[in-house]
Amino acid sequence: MKQMEFNRRQLMALMGSAAVTAGLPGTAFAQSKALKFWAPGIARVGEKDWSTMMQQAGIEIAAIAKSARADESIQKMVVGDGNALYDAMTDNGGGMEDALASQDAIVELDVSRIPNWANVEDRYLEGGAAADTIRYDGKVMAIPYISNADSLAFNHDVIGAEPDTWDVLFDEQFKGRAALQNDFGPTLTNTAIYLKQTGKQDIENPSDMSEAEVKGVCQFLIDMKKKGQFRTFWDGFQNGVDLLASEEVLVASCWEPIQIVAGRKSGKDIRYGTMKEGHQSWNNIVMLTRGGKERGMEDSFYKLADVYLSTWFGARTLAGLGFTPQMKGVVEYVETETEAFDADTRAQIKDRLARKKERLAVPGNAWQNVFPTQIRAYQDWWARVQAA
Amino acid sequence: MSVDVTTESAGRDSTAGDYRPALSERLGRWVFYIPVVFMLLFFALPMALTVVFSLFERTMFWMEPAITFKAYENFFFSARLENFLDSMYYSSIAVLICFVFGFPIAVFLRKSVPKVAQHRVILLFILPFMVSEIIRIFALRPVLQRNGLVNTTLLELGVVDEPITALIYTHTGVIIGEVLSFLPFIVFAGFLAMEAVPKYIFEVCDDLGAGPVNRFIDVILPLAAPGIFAGCVFIFVNGIGVALLPNILGGPGAVNAGLIATQAITALDFPLAMAVSAIMMATLMSLLYIGHRIFDLTKVLAPIN
Numbered sequence: 001m002k003q004m005e006f007n008r009r010q011l012m013a014l015m016g017s018a019a020v021t022a023g024l025p026g027t028a029f030a031q032s033k034a035l036k037f038w039a040p041g042i043a044r045v046g047e048k049d050w051s052t053m054m055q056q057a058g059i060e061i062a063a064i065a066k067s068a069r070a071d072e073s074i075q076k077m078v079v080g081d082g083n084a085l086y087d088a089m090t091d092n093g094g095g096m097e098d099a100l101a102s103q104d105a106i107v108e109l110d111v112s113r114i115p116n117w118a119n120v121e122d123r124y125l126e127g128g129a130a131a132d133t134i135r136y137d138g139k140v141m142a143i144p145y146i147s148n149a150d151s152l153a154f155n156h157d158v159i160g161a162e163p164d165t166w167d168v169l170f171d172e173q174f175k176g177r178a179a180l181q182n183d184f185g186p187t188l189t190n191t192a193i194y195l196k197q198t199g200k201q202d203i204e205n206p207s208d209m210s211e212a213e214v215k216g217v218c219q220f221l222i223d224m225k226k227k228g229q230f231r232t233f234w235d236g237f238q239n240g241v242d243l244l245a246s247e248e249v250l251v252a253s254c255w256e257p258i259q260i261v262a263g264r265k266s267g268k269d270i271r272y273g274t275m276k277e278g279h280q281s282w283n284n285i286v287m288l289t290r291g292g293k294e295r296g297m298e299d300s301f302y303k304l305a306d307v308y309l310s311t312w313f314g315a316r317t318l319a320g321l322g323f324t325p326q327m328k329g330v331v332e333y334v335e336t337e338t339e340a341f342d343a344d345t346r347a348q349i350k351d352r353l354a355r356k357k358e359r360l361a362v363p364g365n366a367w368q369n370v371f372p373t374q375i376r377a378y379q380d381w382w383a384r385v386q387a388a
Numbered sequence: 389m390s391v392d393v394t395t396e397s398a399g400r401d402s403t404a405g406d407y408r409p410a411l412s413e414r415l416g417r418w419v420f421y422i423p424v425v426f427m428l429l430f431f432a433l434p435m436a437l438t439v440v441f442s443l444f445e446r447t448m449f450w451m452e453p454a455i456t457f458k459a460y461e462n463f464f465f466s467a468r469l470e471n472f473l474d475s476m477y478y479s480s481i482a483v484l485i486c487f488v489f490g491f492p493i494a495v496f497l498r499k500s501v502p503k504v505a506q507h508r509v510i511l512l513f514i515l516p517f518m519v520s521e522i523i524r525i526f527a528l529r530p531v532l533q534r535n536g537l538v539n540t541t542l543l544e545l546g547v548v549d550e551p552i553t554a555l556i557y558t559h560t561g562v563i564i565g566e567v568l569s570f571l572p573f574i575v576f577a578g579f580l581a582m583e584a585v586p587k588y589i590f591e592v593c594d595d596l597g598a599g600p601v602n603r604f605i606d607v608i609l610p611l612a613a614p615g616i617f618a619g620c621v622f623i624f625v626n627g628i629g630v631a632l633l634p635n636i637l638g639g640p641g642a643v644n645a646g647l648i649a650t651q652a653i654t655a656l657d658f659p660l661a662m663a664v665s666a667i668m669m670a671t672l673m674s675l676l677y678i679g680h681r682i683f684d685l686t687k688v689l690a691p692i693n
Contacts (some may be wrong), residue, residue, distance in 0.1 A: 071654045078449045103449070176553065225640045232557045232639045239636075246533050248557070375448075379655035380462075386642055386651055387467035 010365045015107065034060035035300040036084070036292070038067060038089040042237075042257065042323070043284070045316035054199035057307045059300040067236070070096060070185070070370050075217035077105040077289070082298040087292030088301050092185075093133035093144060093285040095370025101136035106287040113302040116309035119327040120144070133283055133367070140321050142285035145308040146323035149359040153259035156269040164276050166194035170250050179243050180221075181254040182233035189280040189366055190218050190253055196210045197277035201355045206278075206366040211377040218381035222388040233386070237261075244270055272322075274355065278364025283326070319321050319345055324356050389604040413447045418565070418627050422615070425458065435669055442662035451658050459663035468648050474666070479627030483620045484567035486574045491616060495580025496498040498592055510579055513572040525565055525636050531636070532556040532564065537610035557639030565637040573626075581615020582608075586686065621679060625672050 011103075015193075021376060050063050065085065066072065072152020073091045077315055081091070091100075100106045111117040123130040124144060136144040154163055169178050180187045185270035193205035203213045224230065230248050234240040237258060242250045244262035252258075256272050263270040286308055288301045307313050311333035314325025319341065334341045335351055341349065359365075372378055445454035463469060501509055512541040516524065532555040554560045586607055593603040609616070627633075639642045643651075645668050652661035657659035679685055 001588075015610070070658050074449050074656060099449070122457060228640075230640050235635060242529060242533075245537055246530075248534050379657065381649055385653055386465055387471050387648070388641065 001333050023052055033300075034062035035297055035304060036062045036085065036087045037304070038064045038066045038076075038086040039197060039286075040066050040090065042317075043090050043286075045275065045313060045335065053304075053307065054141060056310075056312060057303045058301075061304070067088065068092075074099065078103045078107075083289050083291030086289050087289075087295060087297040088286060088304065090145070090284055090286050091140060091340065092368060092370045093130075093283040094282055094367065094368050095372075097134060097141045097285060098136050099139045100287065101139075101372055104290055107290050108141060109143065109288060109305075110302075111140055111143075113298075114143065114305045114309060116306045116327065117143070119311070119329065119330060120309055121326055122328070124145045126321075130283065130367075134285055142287045143305045144283045144285050144326040145243055145313070146317055147281070147283035147326060148163055148256055148322075148324050149281045149356065149362075149365060150190065150253065150255060151275055151279050151359060152273045153244055153252050153254050153256075153262070153270055155173050155244065155247060155274060156271045157249050158247070160321055162271070163251070163273055166190065166275050166277055167198070169195075170224055170229060170254060171228075175227070177248075177250040178230050179232055179234050179240075179249040180230055180253075181253060182235040182386070184278050184378050185368055185386075186282075187221075187233075187369065188214065188217055188378060188382065191221060193278040193280070193364050194275075194365055200363060206280075207369040207373045209374065209378075211374050214374060214377045214381050216386050221385050225385065225388050241265060257323070260322045272355070274359045274362065276364075278362045278366060279359055280368050281360065281365050282368035315341065315349065318352060319349055322352055324353075357368075405432035415416075420624050430527040435666075438662050438669070439666050442659050444662075446657055446658050446659050449656055456659075459657075459659035460667075461508075462657075462660050463648075463663055463667065468664075471641075471643040471648060472645050474559075475628045475634075476624075476671075477564055477622050479644070480567065482563050482570070482627050483568050483623045485563070486571050486623050487616070487620060490571050490574030491578045492620075493575050494582055495576075495604075497579055499587070504592045506579075510576070513575050517572065521569065521630075522632055522636075524569065525632050528565060528568065528637060531558065532561060556637055559642055560640070561639070561643050562634050565633045566623070566630075569630070569633070570626055572624040573622045574616070577619025578612065578617045578623065581612035581619075584615070585611045598686070614679075614685050614687040616675060617691075619685050621672070621675050624675070625668075628671075629668060 018325055041048075044053045044054075044063075050061050053090070054061050058127050059101065066089070070092060073089070073096060076085070076242075077089070083105060091097075094126060097106065120143070122128055122131075124134060125131060130144070130147075134140055134144055140163035152163060152166065154167060154168070156162070159168075161263070168174060169180070172264075182229050188209075189206050192201075192203050192209060192213070195201035196203040196206055201213070201216050203217070209217065231383060232243065234243055234254065237255070240252065240258035241256045241262045243253075244258065245268070247266075247268075259270055259272040262268075286305060288298065292298070292301060311325070311327055311329050314327050314330045315334050317323045318330065319327050331353065334346050338346075405435050435630050441451065442459070443455050444451040445456055447488070448460070464473075483672065497506055497509055508652070529536070534553060535553045535558075538555060539548075542548045543551065589607060590603070590609075593607060629646040631644065631650045634642040634644050634647050635650075645664055647670075649661045649664040652658070652664060676685070
């Protein structure tokens with residue numbers, strides 16, 4: 001039984017509120033031709049009001065802010081009435097597209113309607129290393145717009161060294177000055193990579209651990225937590241930035257934009273390292289909802305998707321937030337766009353791309369898995385880590 | 389003929405023994421049922437559903453009808469129970485601090501501020517509540533953090549040599565947040581409770597030579613007890629229920645019931661979230677029952693009557 005069937009038939013009927021909850025916003029939105037796009041702020045470049053993105057795509061966008069939490073997508077799109085609310089949405093690739101497609105929440109894409117699809121990185125083509133992260137049952141359900149390999153941010157001003165191992169995160173000299181992300185996906189995967197590569201635990205696949213392996217990783221974190229190693233578990237972009245910028249923590253496993261913004265905000269030398277054990281790689285994808293297709297928003301969606309696969313977007317997201325572009329030819333593009341990208345920015349873009357290449361080449365890397373096989377074990381043990 | 393019938397029936401309507409109340413009067417009677425309907429719709433029904441859903445079986449993304457106590461087992465036989473009890477303990481400390489600081493303010497307002505100005509002064513305590521709770525709590529970070537306002541001031545004054553790190557990302561941080569967020573509730577409740585303490589009581593106590601401590605413990609406290617209890621319960625329940633506080637100000641290990649429920653939702657474990665909510669409600673109802681048995685909480689509204 002699809003989860004949606006139960007939800008609609010029993011919960012909504014019981015509460016008697018389906019018409020109110022789904023009908024009111026749906027009716028209000030139906031009169032607008034804007035693409036109702038459920039996405040986080042990191043999905044845009046240019047102006048903060050999406051005007052630059054709208055201008056580039058040639059469509060109207062009604063953006064609705066979204067967090068990075070995977071459960072939020074499930075709650076809205078599978079349990080709730082997300083299909084009545086959103087035409088398109090973003091989330092993590094490599095699991096979320098499978099979950100949403102299996103519940104008929106998103107629809108298959110026709111990549112022939114996206115001219116820049118010809119420009120997408122080869123790893124997304126059929127048989128490529130990241131091909132599965134946008135497909136369900138062999139069908140393309142999403143297009144990628146950013147990716148990265150998460151690493152360790154550190155305050156170089158205070159530490160005075162360039163760590164190249166996750167060891168520092170668990171090192172007693174940083175007791176009470178280290179932070180992890182409050183999300184079992186990246187935190188457990190990166191810790192598993194560290195434990196596996198240093199021979200501390202026998203883990204076959206850090207992306208898809210067995211129940212015993214999850215337990216081992218979580219018990220390691222619980223021990224560390226009880227010893228007072230972690231100052232806190234950061235939650236959300238601003239929280240991560242504040243912790244590093246205020247020097248509450250000196251080392252943190254975090255997203256690259258957090259390191260970039262924390263450095264800019266504090267004026268301190270906060271750097272992003274390359275860990276020899278490996279990193280969790282991930283991407284973010286854009287999907288067309290079933291409701292969006294039913295409301296005839298396909299044209300708008302494909303125009304926006306085309307922007308996301310353009311070097312125009314790739315160069316700007318890399319320069320602004322440090323995310324990896326998903327298309328070829330970004331370096332060549334910025335060399336021709338000397339007015340938009342001055343010499344310093346062009347050099348920074350090349351430097352970031354080189355470091356990303358270095359991180360992505362580490363053999364111990366593992367791909368993010370939003371819905372690992374033993375997800376219950378992940379969730380239950382993560383709850384114990386949080387509660388410890 | 390028809391004219392006769394109308395005239396006849398009109399005459400019958402006008403007799404005193406056949407009085408029909410006006411529509412507004414008839415509707416007026418039903419108005420008294422509105423609170424009952426409100427309680428049923430917005431309290432009893434949601435609570436009943438919460439308990440029912442807490443017995444459902446968890447599925448991959450949602451839950452399906454069943455009668456299982458797995459969610460309760462998950463709560464009572466894990467670190468969650470310990471966290472829940474810890475949050476009750478820390479919340480009790482916040483209640484105590486709020487009482488120590490807040491109730492004297494209420495007494496002062498009733499005793500020393502002229503009656504015409506009392507409500508204006510109490511309004512000052514409402515003003516901070518016009519700002520969103522998340523902003524108020526988040527704003528404490530730059531004040532309490534390592535290089536925040538408090539530490540910078542203490543360091544510059546030479547009071548401390550090192551920043552105090554216990555002010556945030558600890559249980560202490562959560563208690564500070566609870567006190568600053570909920571202090572006005574004890575002031576309001578205390579202010580209302582002090583209605584039950586006539587002003588002449590203070591004069592009588594003075595005349596009889598009762599000192600401030602005896603006056604407070606033997607006279608004011610018993611009279612104002614129902615209102616104080618209501619305020620304390622409000623702070624206590626918020627302390628264990630508002631997930632924002634441990635989330636923003638707490639560190640590892642600072643988890644309250646609200647955060648446990650939030651984490652359960654994040655893990656898509658809806659029956660567990662429902663079970664935590666049901667346990668919280670049971671805790672609240674038990675407290676209110678005990679409080680009512682001891683203090684008779686209807687007295688809280690006595691001044692309004």
